[in-house]
Amino acid sequence: MADPCAAFLAASPAAGWSRAALAGDASGRRYERLTSPDGRTAILMDARGEPASLSPFLRIGAHLRSIGLCAPEVLAQDAGLVLLEDLGPWHMAAWLGQRPTESELLCDVAIDVLVRLQASRPPEGLVALTPIRAAGMIAPLWDYYTPGTDPRAAAEITGRLREALESHASDAPVLALRDYHAENLVWRPDRAGTDRMGLLDFQDAVLAPPEYDLASLLRDARRDTDAALRARMIRRFADLTGRDEAHVAAAAAILGLQRNLRILGVFARLAGERGKPGYLRLLPRVWNHVQGDLAHPALRPLEPLIRAAVPAPPVPA
Structure with missing residues (x-):
């Protein structure tokens, strides 16, 4: 053939x-x-x-x-x-795997890209990530990661998440690429400015709160970032966008929680239904991201509910 x-x-x-x-x-x-x-x-x-x-x-x-x-x-x-x-052979994660001392530089440029992206009017016709839509997007968690969850508990968590989003991340005025993480960012060290960071995998773009792609970068399912680096990225984003740093931190925590609850379900589905067991190895990190964001005071009403309903994944063999 x-x-x-x-x-x-x-x-x-x-x-x-x-x-x-x-x-x-x-x-x-x-x-x-x-x-x-x-x-x-x-x-x-x-x-x-x-x-x-x-x-x-x-x-x-x-x-x-x-x-x-x-x-x-x-x-x-x-x-x-x-x-x-071909934007180049080095995605951000691979580059930092060999040059970890350059983390601040690459993360600074990644934030600069977001600032430039959000300063421009988004294209027409995009779906808006409203609080009700964003909260509903965690449905794969109940379907694939914790399929035995009491529907009443799932509904309460979804409702409380919607309320948190309404309080801290209700507006969706900017273009978000949705999968803004280190394996979708191509580092081009021979270029200048934001041209140093190539963008991939943006076909699922939506209108979203300004902190949505920031949350994706802060809580990457495939690599860890330390607390000091996350604080630096939040501070840089707030400074360059003129947003209140405390508000940015709260919104990023809530959006990071929404993203990673969904990702737990999506990765479990990819492993179980699509024969991609490699995603099981990522679940412990994603679960740890959930625990980290639950520590933010804005998520206090959700913390005991999620800790009771979303257990840690098995440690991969």
């Missing part, structure tokens, strides 16, 4: 380039790095397994480039296959 990717590439600017598979993510998309005989590179994104994600990916990418941020240029596309600019 003919390979559609090979046919697509044969008619593209990357005709004849070598192909190497890249590690996948939680989506149905697949990626390859293409290399020319003289060392140039590009990325093949195969979105045929997740066709609904392609249009928003292209639209949000064009918006990001229009406001001077670094999203990959589209070099060719056809029937769910896209040839993309």
Whole structure:
């Protein structure tokens, strides 16, 4: 059977380039790095397994480039296959794995990107992450991580979370990329300013509270950040956006809790239903993120409810 990717590439600017598979993510998309005989590179994104994600990916990418941020240029596309600019070989997590002393620098630039993103008017037609929508998004927690939870307890926690969001993160005026974490940020040390940070995986973008992507960065499911670095990021974000630091910290804690309760359920589903057991190894860190954010005073009404209903995951073998 003919390979559609090979046919697509044969008619593209990357005709004849070598192909190497890249590690996948939680989506149905697949990626390859293409290399020319003289060392140039590009990325093949195969979105045929997740066709609904392609249009928003292209639209949000064009918006990001229009406001001077670094999203990959589209070099060719056809029937769910896209040839993309290669932003570079180092995502932020891999770079810091070898150069941990540069954490402050890279996190500062990541915050600068958020500030620039939020200073621009978002594109039209995005779903708004209202408190009722955000609270409802933790449903995978009950369906897959703790399927035996009493529905009354689940409903109470969801309602209390909505109330916390209404009190501290009710407005959704800015573009949020939703998965703003270290494996979706490409570090480009030879560039300047915000062009040093390339952006990936933004097709699920929404309108959200300003602290939403900050919370994603502070409580990364795939890597830890120490308390001092998190405090630095909160302070930098507050200073550069003119927002009250205490408000930013409270909103980030609540949005981080919402994100990570949802992620517990999503990762459990990926491991159980999609045959991706590697996600089980991430659950202890995500659960620890939940415990960390519950310590914030704004979440005091939720703390005993969640501690009773959301147990620690088993330690992976």
